[in-house]
Amino acid sequence: MMVATEFPFDAVLGYDLAAPLVGIANRNARIVARAHPERTPMQAFSADALELEFAHRKLVIFLFNPFGSSVMSMLLDSLERALADGSIETLRVVYIYPVCAHLFDASPMLARDWSGCVPYDPAEIGYGTEERQDVVTWKSVAKPEHALSS
Known part of the structure; x- marks a missing residue:
């Protein structure tokens, strides 16, 4: 997801069943957003891909x-x-x-x-x-x- 924020996407969204991994991804998203406010924001969700x-x-x-x-x-x-x-x-x-x-x-x-x-x-x-x-x-x-x- 972090690499994807370097490109001009409308949104960068991630999905995983494991809530702890989603929490880590969203903490990382906040770090990236602070360090690179010009990048596309990213957000992770706990969800079933199907x-x-x-x-x-x-x-x-x-x-x-x-x-x-x-x-x-x-x-x-x-x-x-x-x-x-x-x-x-x-x-x-x-x-x-x-x-x-x-x-x-x-x-x-x-x-x-x-x-x-x-x-x-x-x-x-x-x-x-x-x-x-x-x-x-x-x-x-x-x-x-x-x-x-x-």
């Missing part, structure tokens, strides 16, 4: 391998419905450690936009076992014909 209503016309979703295939499939179904009904006009998905990339690749409403292995900043090396991270992004494409007629 119960979110996607009402943002242009949406960027950032995922750090949060779910297994069954939950990720349900989230993707929800995103596809929101694209089909126009709740989401454009969608970008940024997926770190993309274990379920095959689900997004199979979506008729998304096209793989970029994939690569991004090295960590030297100051970040040592917090985990890796020195780089796999990243894949997708963007929404024109609605399939069957979605346009329904």
Whole structure:
């Protein structure tokens, strides 16, 4: 979320089931807001990702391998419905450690936009076992014909 505040988004919102993590994220948000008042404000919420209503016309979703295939499939179904009904006009998905990339690749409403292995900043090396991270992004494409007629 902190990195996202460096970009000109309308809002930076985070969701997690773990209330203690949401509390930490919101404390960090206040620190970032004081240090960088020019950045987009961020806020975290305790919520189930499968119960979110996607009402943002242009949406960027950032995922750090949060779910297994069954939950990720349900989230993707929800995103596809929101694209089909126009709740989401454009969608970008940024997926770190993309274990379920095959689900997004199979979506008729998304096209793989970029994939690569991004090295960590030297100051970040040592917090985990890796020195780089796999990243894949997708963007929404024109609605399939069957979605346009329904």
